[in-house]
Amino acid sequence: MRRLRKIMIALFLAVTGLVITGCNDANKVEAPVEPVGFHAGDECHICGMLIAEFPGPKGQAVATTEVRKFCSAAEMIGWWLQPENQNRSYELYVHDMARSDWYRPDDAHLINARDAWYVAGTGLEGAMGAVLATFADKQEARALAQRTGGHVMRFDEIDQTFLSKAAINHEDDRLSPDGH
Structure with missing residues (x-):
């Protein structure tokens, strides 16, 4: 009887383990999350200022449970580069300025920031x-770079050093990606 009880407990634990493994979140495939619109009262997640008061492309980090909005693409990238944000499941979006007015970016033209x-x-x-x-x-x-004397970069070329130097030096428009 005692041996039968041990076998039953072992069998129960094995079945329970299989059920739990089958429900593991690692096996779950989440659909990508879509960008959302910006509204007049939205505040920047970093500085708390009203996003609509600034010209230029905005940024947003969208997850299944939350949206973080930023008054600029640079603010969003700076937030994303923080180590505690690297492991989060956010989709990052910015405005496509070829299809938007600089002073009123069009939310219909948000693109993958990466x-x-x-x-x-x-x-x-x-x-x-x-x-x-x-x-x-x-x-x-x-x-745009040719018309303005700017330079073209990719998402992965922008780092904290560049963003920090650009923020300190209001001549940020003349810094190269390596900070010179």
Whole structure:
């Protein structure tokens, strides 16, 4: 009887383990989350200022349970580069400025920030810190860089050093990606 009880307990634990393993979140595939619109009262997650008061592309980090909005692409990237944010499941979005007015970016044209082309050094007005113009198309980014003397960058070329130097030096539009 005692042996039968041990066998039953072992069998119960084995079945329970299989059920738990089958429900493991690692096996779950989440659908990508879509960007949301910006509204007049939205505040920047970093500085708390009203997002709509600044020209230029905005940024947002969207997860299944929350949305964090930023008054600029640079603010969003700076937030994303913080180590505690690297392991979170956020989709990052910025405005495609080839399809938007600089002073009123169109939320219908939000694009994946990791795939975007960034132009620094344009001299364009924007929120505090670095002003980064964002584009879905490399040729559009190059055209703005040629007109303004800026330079084209990719998402993974922008780091905290660049953003910090650009924020301290209000001549941020003249810094290269390596800070010179």
